[in-house]
Amino acid sequence: MNNDILKTLYSKEDIQDACRRLGQQITSDYKGKKPIVIGVLKGAIFFMTDVVREMDVYIDIDFIDVSSYHGGTASSGSIELVKDVELDVKGRDVIFMEDIIDTGRTLKYLEDLLAERGAKSIKVCTLMDKPEGRVVDAKADYVGLEVPNEFVVGYGLDYKGMYRNLPYVGVLKPEVYSDK
Ligand code: PRP
Ligand code: MN
């Protein structure tokens, strides 16, 4: 698996530093509150578990799953709700955890959905932001790292379901796209 990687974009240490910084920021912003931290499956699970352990805040945890990429490298444009949250978000402070914001479609869909349900506040925390990929207007409140307009894998991010368990973020060798 590691052999399929052309170059590392962010090391394990880079990611750890980003998680620590975000966790501290969220801690000071949510003093006295009890937000629901919602992980966006599946990509956000590694990032979410790392960030919440850097937070000194009472939280609830939930998960939501929407799909847009359908396993490939390009966003399909249509968002589908695959798994809903279990908690009632009405009147609650919500923090979405994402691994990456690219076109912004996923985030826009999620924010609209929870705003409609009467969430008190909605913030978004993402490990990576790819501003050049933006198609709709969507902005993360907490950003760990910026990425260029390249397809990246690792630390939650997949190509055809693979590479999520890499402990770093990297770029695949071009030949990998054709034969897996
Ligand atoms: C990826 C990624 C983000 C979203 C970002 O998830 O994890 O959730 O796409 O893309 P966007 O800004 O263009 O909407 P994906 O739908 O591939 O599901 P996954 O997390 O299960 O891989
Ligand atoms: Mn995702």
Ligand code: MG
């Ligand atoms: Mg994906």
